[in-house]
Amino acid sequence: MKLSDFSFSLPQELIAQEPLQERSNSRLLVLDRDSKTIEHKVFKDILDFFSEGDCLVLNNTRVIPARLMGEKFETQSKMEFLLLKRKQNDQWEVMVKPGKKAKPNDKFIFGNGLLKATVLEIIEGGNRIVQFEYEGIFEEVLDTLGEMPLPPYITKQLEDKERYQTVYSKYKGSSAAPTAGLHFTPELMGKILEKGIKIAYVTLHVGLGTFRPVKVENILEHNMHSEYFWIDADQAQIINKTKRNGGKIISVGTTSSRVLESVSNEEGLVEEKRGNTDIFIYPGYKFKVVDALITNFHLPESTLMMLVSAFADRDFILKAYNEAINEKYRFFSFGDAMLIK
Numbered sequence: 001m002k003l004s005d006f007s008f009s010l011p012q013e014l015i016a017q018e019p020l021q022e023r024s025n026s027r028l029l030v031l032d033r034d035s036k037t038i039e040h041k042v043f044k045d046i047l048d049f050f051s052e053g054d055c056l057v058l059n060n061t062r063v064i065p066a067r068l069m070g071e072k073f074e075t076q077s078k079m080e081f082l083l084l085k086r087k088q089n090d091q092w093e094v095m096v097k098p099g100k101k102a103k104p105n106d107k108f109i110f111g112n113g114l115l116k117a118t119v120l121e122i123i124e125g126g127n128r129i130v131q132f133e134y135e136g137i138f139e140e141v142l143d144t145l146g147e148m149p150l151p152p153y154i155t156k157q158l159e160d161k162e163r164y165q166t167v168y169s170k171y172k173g174s175s176a177a178p179t180a181g182l183h184f185t186p187e188l189m190g191k192i193l194e195k196g197i198k199i200a201y202v203t204l205h206v207g208l209g210t211f212r213p214v215k216v217e218n219i220l221e222h223n224m225h226s227e228y229f230w231i232d233a234d235q236a237q238i239i240n241k242t243k244r245n246g247g248k249i250i251s252v253g254t255t256s257s258r259v260l261e262s263v264s265n266e267e268g269l270v271e272e273k274r275g276n277t278d279i280f281i282y283p284g285y286k287f288k289v290v291d292a293l294i295t296n297f298h299l300p301e302s303t304l305m306m307l308v309s310a311f312a313d314r315d316f317i318l319k320a321y322n323e324a325i326n327e328k329y330r331f332f333s334f335g336d337a338m339l340i341k
Contacts, residue, residue, distance in 0.1 A: 001218070001219050001220065001282065001283065001284075002217055002218065002219070003214055003216065003217050003218075003219055003301050004217070004301075005314065006219075006300065006301050006302070006305045006306055006309060006314070007300045007301050008300050008318060008321050008322065008325075009300075010300065010325065010331060011325065014325065014328065014329065014330060014331045014335075015153050015154075015330075015331050015332055015335075016154075016330035016331060016332060016333070016334035016335040016336075017154055017155065017156040017334065018156055018158070018334055019163045019164075019182065019334045020334075022185075023043075023167075023182060023183050023184065023185050024042075024043045024044040024183055024184065024185045024187075024188050025042060025043065025044070026042070026043040026183045026330075026335075026336045026337055027040065027041070027042060027043070027329055027330070027336040027337070028040075028041040028042055028043045028045060028046065028336065028337050028338070028339055029041075029320060029323070029324050029329065029336070029337070029338045029339070030049065030338075030339045030341070031312055031316065031317075031320050031338060031339065031340045031341070032341060033311075033312050033313070033316070033340065033341065036313075036316055038319075038320055038323055040327065041339075043183045043336075043337055044188060046188075046294070046339060047188075047191055047192065047195060047197075049292075049339060049341060050192075050195070050197055050248065050250060050292075051195075051196075051197075051247075051248075052195060052196030052197065053196060053197075053198075053242065053245055053246070053247040054197050054198070054242065054247045054248040054249075054250060055197065055198040055199070055200055055238060055239055055242035055247055055248070055249050055250065056192060056197055056198070056199050056200070056250045056252060057199075057200050057201070057202060057239065057249060057250065057251050057252060057256045057260060058166070058168055058181055058184075058199060058200070058201050058202070058252045058256060059166075059178040059181065059201075059202055059203065059204050059206075059252065059253055059255045059256045059259070060166070060168050060169060060170040060171060060201045060202075060203055061169065061170075061171055061172075061173055061174040061178060061203050061204060061205050061206060061255075062165060062169035062170060062171055062172045062173070062174065063148065063149070063164055063165055063169070063172075063174045063175070063176065063177050063206075064083065064139075064142060064146065064172050064173065064174065064175070065142055065143060065145075065146025065147055065148055065149075065161065066082055066083040066084075066142075066146060066148075066149045066175045067080065067081075067082055067083075067146060067147040067148070067149045068080070068081040068082075068083070068110050068115070068142075068145060068146055068147075069110070069147070070108045070109055070110035070111075070115075070117070071108065071109060072101060072106065072107070072108055073106075073107040073108060073109055073116075074107075075101075077101055079096060079097070079098070079101060079102065079108055080096065080097040081094045081095075081096055081108070081110075081117065081130070082094060082095040082096075082097075082149055082175070082208065083142075083146075083175065084127060084175055084207060084208060085205075085207065085228070086173075087129060090131060090132040090133070090134075090138065091120065091129060091130070091131050091132075092129070092130055092132065093123070093127050093128070093129055094127060094128050094129075094130050095126075095127050095128075095208070096127075096128055099126055099128075102119050102128055103119060103122070104119050104120065104121055104122065105118065105119065106118070106119045107119075110145050111141075111144065111145045114134065114135075114141060114144065114145060115132060115133075115134045115141050115142075115145055116132065116133040116134070117130045117131065117132050117133070118130060118131045118133075139172065148161050148164045149175050149176065149208070150164065150333075151176065151211055151332065151333050152211065153299075153332060154332075154333065154334065163182075164177050164182075164333075165177065166178065166181035166182060166184065167184055167185060167186055167189070168181070168184070168189065168201070170201075170203075171203050171205075173203075173205035173228070174205045174206040174207075175205075175206060175207055175208045176206040176207070176208060176210055176211065176333075177206065177333065178204070178206055178252075178253045178255045178256070179253070179296045179332075179333045179334075180252050180253030180254070180256075180294050180295045180296050180337060181252050181253055182333075182334070183294075183337050184252075198238050198242060198247075199238075200235045200238040200239050201232075201235055202229065202230070202231045202235065202256055202259040202260070203229060203230050203231070203259075204227055204228070204229040204255045204256070204258065204259050204277075205227060205228045205229070206227060206255055207225055207226075207227050209225025209226075209227070210225070210227075210255075210303075210304065211299070211302075212225060213299075213301065213302065214301055214302065214303060214306075219282060219306065222280065222303070224278045224279070224280040224303065225278065226276045226277065226278040227255075227258070227276065227277060227278075228274075228275070228276050229258075229259045229262070229274065229275070229276070229277055230273065230274030230275075231259060231263055231270065231271075231272060231273055231274075232272055233272040236263070236270045236271055236272050239260070239269075239270050239289070240269045240270060243268055243269060243289075248291040248292055249268075249289055249290055249291045249292075250290075250291065250292040250293070250294065251289075251290040251292070251293050251294070252294045253294065253295060253296075254293075254295060254298075254304050254307050254308070257281070257287075257290050257293060257307065257311075258277055258279050258281070258307075259277065260289040260290055261279060261281065261285075261287060261288060261289060261290065262277040262279050264288040264289045265288070266288065267288075268288045268289050270289060280303065280306075281303075281306065281307040281310050282303075282306040282307070282309070282310050283306070283309050283310045283314055284310065285310045287310075287311060290311070291341075292339065292340065292341040293308065293311050293338075293339070293340045293341075294337060294338070294339050295308055295337065295338050295340070296331075296332065296333065296335055296336070296337055296338070297321065297324060297329065297331040297332060297335055297336065297338065298332070299332065305317075308338075308340065311340055312340050320338070324336070324338075
């Protein structure tokens, strides 16, 4: 299977640079996998496609302000740290720019010394393990100094940090938002429950590997990134009860889908679990849990593009993307949404 099989040409002006003022006013492209038909809706119409007894599965991770701008202690040269993963206590795996200026034992300061860091080691792939020092609570220091780690294709500054969070975000740890969930509002969540649709939560801390391009022409040779997740017993029970009663499992986003498919058995039932998943879903994969998928439009030649092409026929997905381009849909993190049912 070739990388070029998942390519498409996107006009630059269709990359959304900022979120809509009203989250649920995003456009919604609805794909029916059986009839191979496409409808154009608004996201708040999503309720029309689900029934009492169905279950919506949401990723309740919360993005941390993981981008830190500082300087090298001795030379005052500017440095950017991007927090990727907490290793233990105050040790973190980070991405640094420029990397050549961050060697073992080098020291850096942020916010006039409010936060300090020492490089402990360079690991495979060029990331660093660093030790932070500070007074008080790390999360509060990070809230003061850190910036939201917006994807590289967004060049406009985000005025309100909460617009890169879902309204149901809860557990801090992501370096990127689970963007399919950005379209939901508290009002829409209330209407979902009123209709008798269940809501279950999983947690997957999205890493920046989600934006990492696939660089091998044979996609089977791609080394998939790993992300930390968990699903609690009570949430697994909601999902399993829905399955047993014949309801649909609607996964909100590729991250929720990766959790569900990582913890499922052949009967499509899930279990309480926590750990890391590097599941790589591409055409040929048979989904065991997910019956419908709400997702944003993804980067060409990305693993996310491969996942949605596994859920629906690749040619049908590319046809839908071309239609979205012709209809001037907004793409990527702050863009419009798709429902694949």
